[in-house]
Amino acid sequence: MSLSLLKPEIETILSSEETVDSKLENICHVLKQNVKHYDWVGFYFKNGDKPELKLKTYAGKPTDHIIIPFGKGICGQVAVSNENFLVEDVSAQDNYIACSIDVKSEIVIPLFVNGENIGQIDIDSNTANAFTQEDKNFLVWLNAEVAKLY
Template sequence: MFETLKPEIELILNKPEATIDDRLQKICELLKERLEYYDWVGFYFRNGTKEELKLGPYAGEPTDHSIIPFGKGICGQVAVSNENFVVPDVKAQDNYIACSLTVRSEIVVPLFVKGENIGQIDIDSNTPDPFSSADERFLEFVNAKVAEILE
């Protein structure tokens, strides 16, 4: 499943006539549409020099969490740790920010440009514990390709 999506990701990103936000929006929509347990897909980026993340393009239900302080919630923790964070059950997490009552699990993978963590891709799922190491590797691939257009 992931292997068939990789060329589509590259095709979307290799369209310089489209804005970066438009390309990232298409990535979010593709992943949400094609991966049945990806119920919300979005990018967060460091907000200038502030110690916070700002919501970028996303696909799914609207969220009130357009700004997330570093260290708060799963996304905020990844901004500090620089490591992938897979949450099989969000109810078991103390430092979790609920975007929706239907969300059961989450995966966040940091996005690096020239070695610096500039943001992340965030996936919420209404399915308990659906994410595997294959999801992590795939999202790392997506972020590596996104980084190429942001350099």
Template sequence: MIFETLKPKVTEITNNPAFSRDEKLLAVCGLLEQNIAYYTWVGFYFANHETKTLHLGPYVGAPTDHTVIPFGKGICGQVAVSNENFVVPDVAAQDNYIACSFTVKSEIVVPLFVNGENIGQIDIDSNVLDPFTEADERFLEFVNQEVAKLF
């Protein structure tokens, strides 16, 4: 499966001493968006626990106005509170959804933990209805484990 072939590439990016942290994050986003057909938008949000907001970090995909998201708002904001993966097969069926684009049909958000603290998340939008499986969750958890080493 594609995820197994991408894992060593993710590790190679995160271990590359020539890249800054943001360059590594951007490269990981690009790798996923370019190699997984149904990953349309891939980005990281980082938590500010004092203000209870998420702030957009490196991403690949269409520009977004959602650069700051309050905890609890939208899928990303809910993950900041729940500390759990959130898979949305159909964004149209979600009441607390922040629309980034009318083309987005589904979303997956996986929290990023450093020393047990949720410092952010990887957020992926898809223009395909219900494409995400448990394999996506496990792969993105792996990605976040590698990314966590950068902090």
């Protein structure tokens, strides 16, 4: 499926009268259900003034990683670097926090509001080398749209 086909559905969710948390939860479920290689989809946000991320919502298997310190794992590194991070093979990463033994690749895209990194979308795939430039471009677009909620 071309990810651009999901844009109208995402825009409908974002323009709905639901709460921000419900919108984010619905986005996670739409992505997981419609994109074959998205096995876990979640949004992490900066946890107040603490140097850590807190999981807001997700779709996929439960995770123990509700809180992630800045600098730890892929998500924690993105919180510090403010850059997109695509990992083709998580087993090759020294600073990787395993959510599941099934995860083979991961993509994390920061979410900026007024130039500040306030959170990120994190997607795990049970397929190695799962993510492409299309995934990256789509997720950058998605986060720019989500940022308008804040």
